[in-house]
Amino acid sequence: MSIAILIVLHLLAALIWVGGMFFAHSALRPTAAEVLQPPERLTLLCGVFKRFFIWVKASIVVLFLTGFGLISLMGAQAKLGGHVHAMLFIAVIMTIIFGYIYASPFKKLKAAVADKQWPLGAQALGKIRALMLTNLVLGLITVAIGAGGRYF
Template sequence: MREVWLLLHLVAVVIWIGGMFFAHFCMRPAAVATLEPPQRLPMMSAALGRFFVAVAWSLALLWGSGIAMFAQLSVAGGKPPMSWNLMAAIALVMTAVFVVIWLRRHPAMQSALAAGEIKAAATALDGIRKLVTLNLVLGFLTIAVATVGRLAN
């Protein structure tokens, strides 16, 4: 069963980290290069809104599969490697950052767009971009811990 949990865990990681990479390094630069702010900001808000729903499902899968793997190891009498504890700690920070983006920053952007306040929407999007950058760095750090950290266990 561990392999199934690990597969689900990795699928969720690919969706979240890969999605952040795509949004930050592919979609955003293309949107900036081709669309003016009145068109770009609603498109980015709509795309991010869809992505955030996928991330929320991925987080449920990540936490569920991670907890299941911890529990499975504990039931078998094993002790989780230090790298697992570090991954969980980073995941907690990443989850908190995502919650701020999803429940505060993105709604602020949507409200500004609804009110026709393009500058405020752009400011909100810039805040989202900075937090996504933080989570992307933390995500790559987590992947490093998951792979290289196994050598230290």
């Protein structure tokens, strides 16, 4: 596969993951908190995350496959910059945080919504929100490092 195709797939995956978190955090969540009561809000956000997380999982797979593909193609031509190591390092941390969200607070949110345990659901959602904000900040930094790294 050519570098051009790998870069395009890499960028699309980064865009879907980071852009999705930006939208969820800065637009969807505050509006849902303003206009919906806990049962509707938690049910809505649980459904939103169920669908969004499928795309996040696919994006993570694509990011790592294309990232290592780029490393193997570019590594032959030029020494890889420190920005690539930084990107890989932060991406691993982001993937661990996502794995934790998926396995713990998201699982609790799904169970709470199914059992109509709204206070428990709100607690789990609060955790997801804080962790997703961390990943959003890391994701934005990674985009800056990835896009600007070779020119710094």
